[in-house]
Amino acid sequence: MPAGRRSGRQKGPRTVYVNDPFQTAGISDDDDPNVKKNAPARRARHPEEEDSHSDDEFVGVSEEEAEDPIEDEEEAAEGQIQNELREDSEPESDASDPDQMDIDVSEFTPKKHASASRPREMHFRKRAARGIIVPAADETHSRGIIDPKDHLSKDIHYALTFGPDERDMMAAIHSRGQWARGIDSAFPTRHALEGKGEVDETLFGPTLGVHPDDIKRESTRGWDWYYDGDVGGSFRKRQRIETIEESLAYQRYLPQRNERKHRVRMGPQASQQIFDVGYHESFDFGKAWEKAKPGNKPGKAREGWILNIGHKTNCMAWAPNQDGLSQYLAVAAPLTEDQKNEHRSEDSDPFSAFQPSQPFPSALQIWEFKAKKTETESRTLDMDKKPELRQVICADWGDLRRMTWCTMPRSKREEDDEEIRKPIGLLATIWSDGKVRVLDISRGRGAQRTEFLNIQSAAFEARPPATVSTCVTWLSSSELLVGCANGFIAVWNITSPRVPESLPFLYRPVHSTYILSITCAYPTNPHIVATVGMDGETRMCSLVDPESEMTSTVRMRAAAPYITYSPILQCFVAGDENEFGRMLPIRRFFTTTNIARLSSNLSAMAPASSWHPCALFGSSGGEVAGTNPFRRVLYNKEQILQQTWFQHEWVPSSEPDSIGMSRFFDGFRADNQKLAKYHTTETKPMTGMGTSTTYDEGTHVTALGWNPNHPCAGWASAALGCGLVRVEDLSI
Structure with missing residues (x-):
């Protein structure tokens, strides 16, 4: 049977090839009381934060997630895998030799974002009917602008051009039925100027998105x-x-x-x-x-x-x-x-x-x-x-x-x-x-x-x-x-x-x-x-x-x-x-x-x-x-x-x-x-x-x-x- 895998981690002090004048003089960072010892490792970024290319999918960190001891979870997972590997190891290995029993678990260690405290279902983002991502209530959301050159549907193109508001959209639909024909492609026609085309008689259509009461108020008061x-x-x-x-x-x-x-x-x-x-x-x-x-x-x-x-x-x-x-x-x-x-x-x-x-x-x-x-x-x-x-x-x-x-x-x-x-x-x-x-x-x-x-x-x-x-x-x-x-x-x-x-x-x-x-x-x-x-x-x-x-x-x-x-x-x-x-x-x-x-x-x-x-x-x-x-x-x-x-x-x-x-x-x-x-x-x-x-x-x-x-x-x-x-x- 093959021997157990040896660890690739370096043992002993690291070789220094550059002489540090401060260390030679007896001055080091260990003497500085302002430097914190045994500082916890920096938390890795969430995968969605690393892979996101759109401002719409930006996810902030909640307070509860910021307080989770992720380093302890990683150590517990690493220890569990080491125990399992020790039980399955071959009898030829000398258990008294620590170098022989030092197993490299880097390939088996779960990544930091796969912690048990983060539910799996939170990785899936909710989307609206138009495909726009809907942020959660406890997430930081940054609004972005969709590139109009992309292959977008007509409703998204109209929303980016005229706006999602009902007044703007109804005005655009009204004008489309009146001016999108071929006969008035260069100069206006009398038929269209008199409003005899296929026009949707909506509240905001004839007034170009303005409420009729506002038009009347402006012309009088x-x-x-x-x-x-x-x-x-x-x-x-x-x-x-x-x-x-x-x-x-x-x-x-x-x-x-x-x-x-x-x-x-x-x-x-x-x-x-x-x-x-x-x-x-x-x-x-x-x-x-x-x-x-x-x-x-x-x-x-x-x-x-x-x-x-x-x-x-x-x-x-x-x-x-x-x-x-x-x-x-x-x-x-x-x-x-x-x-x-x-x-x-x-x-x-x-x-x-x-x-x-x-x-x-x-x-x-x-x-x-x-x-x-x-x-x-x-x-x-x-x-x-x-x-x-x-x-x-x-x-x-x-x-x-x-x-x-x-x-x-x-x-x-x-x-x-x-x-x-x-x-x-x-x-x-x-x-x-x-x-x-x-x-x-x-x-x-x-x-x-x-x-x-x-x-x-x-x-x-x-x-x-x-x-x-x-x-x-x-x-x-x-x-x-x-x-x-x-x-x-x-x-x-x-x-x-x-x-x-x-x-x-x-x-x-x-x-x-x-x-x-x-x-x-x-x-x-x-x-x-x-x-x-x-x-x-x-x-x-x-x-x-x-x-x-x-x-x-x-x-x-x-x-x-x-x-x-x-x-x-x-x-x-x-x-x-x-x-x-x-x-x-x-x-x-x-x-x-x-x-x-x-x-x-x-x-x-x-x-x-x-x-x-x-x-x-x-x-x-x-x-x-x-x-x-x-x-x-x-x-x-x-x-x-x-x-x-x-x-x-x-x-x-x-x-x-x-x-x-x-x-x-x-x-x-x-x-x-x-x-x-x-x-x-x-x-x-x-x-x-x-x-x-x-x-x-x-x-x-x-x-x-x-x-x-x-x-x-x-x-x-x-x-x-x-x-x-x-x-x-x-x-x-």
Whole structure:
């Protein structure tokens, strides 16, 4: 019979090959009274703690388990195995020889986690129906985020995208039945805008996850301050406006009038026509498509207007809460450089976006478009009535850089009909002197001529401490959220009484430098704010605690100053550093999904609409494209379509009666997105190096906008660098 196994443990003192100078001097750790002798061995980690790769499966140690003498259990188990081996050993072994009887039990010793005090059933974790681990009541639990790239079921994907709450999920299901079909894959349809699709009539579906009582309360009680005699009365009295002459407005505040015409070439590609449009004139470009009507049916193949503003448009926005036939479009065009030089002083500092500029004259234009009376809810443009310039609001505050209307719902009251002037809405503006101002826009009842007004003071104005305002958005009917040039965000209440230096009640840093764009997740989560900084960072934070509750996505090398929130998609829509449009879900902000691609860099993006999920992007090459990314939200690998609205080109003219010529290409079909690089000789020549094209400033798309009113939600507007503004009903 084979002899018993010998122990592999080392006997006697361990050989030391390094001379310890402290030991030679008679100093050792044994002499230190602070060192504990016979310290118990360190407890090994539980196997689930060692093998767990997810925060969901983190298991802490309870107090009872921490007090168990695990070392004693191991010694007892080891002694029991030694006794059993001694009984089964061969008689040849000398029992008196201790070396012969020293058995190596390392292979038979149970591991530390297999102690008898830990029940076996505690190793099995309970899981919910969706596969998510449910922690026990006495365990430490750390929440983790599931990787959305994994092969997950649809319910888990929807929970990660829209949220597990009933309100968010019901809003997503409602929108899926209305906007996930193929006919509205690029632009909205009238059928879907009127809500005639297969829609689940749930409580939170039509209101985008907000309780209907909250919507009603916001449209009524939320505007009580405006109609209050003390608060609203003092707010309106702060704004001082006086009437000026038309000649003074055109000479000082508006871009220089040019008697030469702007030549426009458009229509079917085989038979384009030429139209001449003068300064502040408009024309119906549907006349170029009269012969292109299929089947020789009466009417026009396309209907829309083109305006000549006279100079490049900085910003543009449609007035909300207009359910009548009149729709108002606010347009801001700065003065020419020659006009600005007349107001500059000799010792003026060079222009800087981080410093306030000189108070140059500028003007805000309010244009009126008429809608056609129809029996359905959706309305089209009335092509029998030309657009009219209703107001020119002049000021000496510098260039008007940004503006946004207060889009919060506002119910009509009897006080509105009793006022001398018809209210249009509250307009928040950013001027180059560094201040943010709120204008109470209204027009005279029954006025048929253009009103030329000079505003001396706004209803509300403020400036952030030691910096300038850069962008603005509305949090409620009385609160403004402003981005600053130093990377801070500021919140003001416009109902507060005016003081010489009105300080914001919230002022926190978000970026390290200039904030290019800002928006909030209204109406579902108005406390969540997304910003884009000049440092290339796109960040989302909560106004409840901006310092700790903050996240960011992939950093861009060159920031794209466009971001907006779509309540139907429950995602932020933004631009990319190249020619992409991207989507950032509010609950997966760290991920980026491309939803559009243009042939050149993005230069404009329309604010998201509350009535349809379609996005509109403009490029520096004069291209405007639309897409409906809702199917990509439901499934991130779904193919979605993209359709070009029009393609614009501009060239200067040498003719004495023309300042330049614009050419429009229309009639593009919807096609699958090409998210890969364009392999053409223009962008990838034979050298193998990528190139980028520099376009003329007159070709650029400078501003885009969707009409925020439900009857006219399909109306879109596009402003071009040459001074033209195109308005068309894109609903099919």
